[in-house]
Amino acid sequence: MDSILTMKIKFLINNTLYFHPAKQLLQPVSGEDNTVSLNTPASRCLLLLLQKQGEIVTKEDFFLHVWENKGQYANTNTLYQNISLIRKAFRNVGFDEDVIYTVPREGFSFLGTAILLEDDSNISDDNTVLNTPYSSFSTDSVIVTDHGLSTDSDVKAITNESFTSLTILFVNKILQLIYDNKKMSLMFTFLLTSFLFFSLHLYNLFQRDNDYFSDYQEIGKVNQCAIFKRSSDSLRENDDYLNYFKQKNIYCQPEQKAFIAMDTRGVKVFVHICNKNERDTASCFSNFYIEQKDEK
Structure with a gap:
C-alpha cells in the first residue's frame, strides 16, 4: 500500500x-x-x-x-x-x-x-x-493500493472541462520544450502517444457506471429469483448456478434479483438478493455460504 x-x-x-x-x-x-x-x-x-x-x-x-x-x-x-x-x-x-x-x-x-x-x-x-x-x-x-477504485460518470469525478484543460496544459508544456530544443521531437512523440493512450483509458474509466452489479447478466429464474452471474465468469455453466439455488432452497420475493459469485474452488459462495432496483444497496441483503469439499 x-x-x-x-x-x-x-x-x-x-x-x-x-x-x-x-x-x-x-x-x-x-x-x-x-x-x-x-x-x-x-x-x-x-x-x-x-x-x-x-x-x-x-x-x-x-x-x-x-x-x-x-x-x-x-x-x-x-x-x-x-x-x-x-x-x-x-x-x-x-x-x-x-x-x-x-x-x-x-x-x-x-x-x-x-x-x-x-x-x-x-x-x-x-x-x-x-x-x-x-x-x-x-x-x-x-x-x-492501485486497484479496486470505482468511478461514476453521473457524479463527474473529473469533468470534461477540467479533463480538457489538463490535456491542453500538458500539450502546451511539451510544445514549449520542443520549441526550445528541436532534438526532443522523438521524445515528444513518445510522450504524447503515451499520454493520449493513458487519457483515453482514464476517460473510459470515468464514463463507466459505478454500479457494482453492472457486469452481471441474467442466466435464468429459480424459486422466483431472477439469477445473475458475472459476464466474465467462464469457469462454470449457467446450470451450475441455477442448480445451486435449487439445492439450497433459496427463494425470493416476486421481482427480486439474486446475484451469485463463487471462488475458483466453489467453496465460498456469495449471494446478494436485491429488490427491483439493485442500485439501492440498502434494499439488498447477502448470504455467505462455505461448502465442504471432500478431499480425494
Whole structure:
C-alpha cells in the first residue's frame, strides 16, 4: 500500500458522504457542519474496504495492511473495535445505511458504492475526533493500493472541462520544450502517444457506471429469483448456478434479483438478493455460504 498524502483525492460513499483519506475525515455531502475525524487505524480499515468494495477483506488483510506493515500489532478485538468505530462515525454524520457487511469467520465486505474523486475542498482539521483505546497509533501516511477504485460518470469525478484543460496544459508544456530544443521531437512523440493512450483509458474509466452489479447478466429464474452471474465468469455453466439455488432452497420475493459469485474452488459462495432496483444497496441483503469439499 502506497502513501497518498500528496494526492488530493476523496471517496463519495453512496452519493451521501465524502471520505478524505489523507485527512482521515468523514464529511456529509450537504456540508462541513457535521464533519467527523477517524483515528489512523480506523481510517486505514475504511480505506481498505473502499478499495476492495464488493470483495471479502479478510482479517489477515486488515492485520497486514493496517498494522503489521507499520510495525504494529493488533488482534481480532482491535479490528472489531475499529470497524465499530467506522459504523459509529457513519451514524454521527447522518449516514444510517449498513454498508459494511460482517462475513462470519472471514472478515468484512463493503457493499455500498465508493467513487474516487478529485479533492478540491479546504476542510479545517478542527473536527470531532472519535477515539478508541487504539487511537494512539502514529498518524503517518494513509495508505492505498492501485486497484479496486470505482468511478461514476453521473457524479463527474473529473469533468470534461477540467479533463480538457489538463490535456491542453500538458500539450502546451511539451510544445514549449520542443520549441526550445528541436532534438526532443522523438521524445515528444513518445510522450504524447503515451499520454493520449493513458487519457483515453482514464476517460473510459470515468464514463463507466459505478454500479457494482453492472457486469452481471441474467442466466435464468429459480424459486422466483431472477439469477445473475458475472459476464466474465467462464469457469462454470449457467446450470451450475441455477442448480445451486435449487439445492439450497433459496427463494425470493416476486421481482427480486439474486446475484451469485463463487471462488475458483466453489467453496465460498456469495449471494446478494436485491429488490427491483439493485442500485439501492440498502434494499439488498447477502448470504455467505462455505461448502465442504471432500478431499480425494
